[in-house]
Amino acid sequence: MLLHELLQGKRLVLASKSPRRRELLKGLDVEFEIWDTNHDDEEPFLANLPLADVPVYLAKQKATHLADRLDDSTILITCDTIVICCNQILGKPKDEADARRILSALSNKSHTVITGVCLKSKNSERVFDVATEVHFKRLSMEEIDYYISRYKPYDKAGAYGVQEWIGYVGVERIDGSYFNVMGLPIHTLHSQLISFINSLSK
Template structure:
């Protein structure tokens, strides 16, 4: 892989780091604290794209020749957005709400350079089996999913035993739609093979 300029990943997510590494890309990580509030009138993909773009804005005054990658993953159950749970009780409530239903995982991505900004998203539909209270408690107690939207990680135990199927990109649910990201980096001439 040949990058035309340095890549900067603006995320501490170990999953996003792993996915970018898996694409064969060299990058550095630089994270700034950004509030993740969004206007109440936004829905679904608009929220994910807004948050990814908002995170990128924190870097625009300090850019030289890098391309900054920011992302935000949200879980939508109908019109309800399930953010990161703060407590065991909140996580259990979220997982009970997802149990036996389908929901959407939407990741917004922003690529920011001195030349401009490109914002896009990917959506994956996820189907959970009926989860028992004991399965939910086991997962929360052993995996502590407090850093995950919707209170779960598809790559963890609950994904292995509880997700019946998905429609769309698995990697999008993990936290980064790498196929779309790769295509966008090539389209914008930041990456060539």
């Protein structure tokens, strides 16, 4: 069965402030609701947690905060995306200077974008993550300053949106899911949702 058929009689909910994630989920031709959450902002995590495990950990935390709102028909999607470069997490920039620092760190290097996703129903949960390698050319300070002043990427992990100007002029190569870099690995989410819904009926 197609995903929209499997969702008959169920409520699909995306808990995210991100307009990019909403746009991508719409692309699956399914109806869904939006729950605003105050937990899209960067949250603390255990200091000894491996960097690659952080997105799934945070996605699960977001789902836990909303668990008491779930009923028997609801399937909740929560996500978290991080950028790792030189064994460090580059989060959302605090201001213009921080955005400049982050983009300078990404210049002429490859970095990893990891999105963790949690699917949660009232009595079941599934988590997964997807990693994508992104390769930036050497960015000039003129390019960095233009992008920051024009696009103000303060709500984006790694201080950039691949779908924006900086992606067109700066990204040399992407190994893996392009949509994952936007914040939602939609191909994997589609297959995981089908599998998750089918498992609920067993």
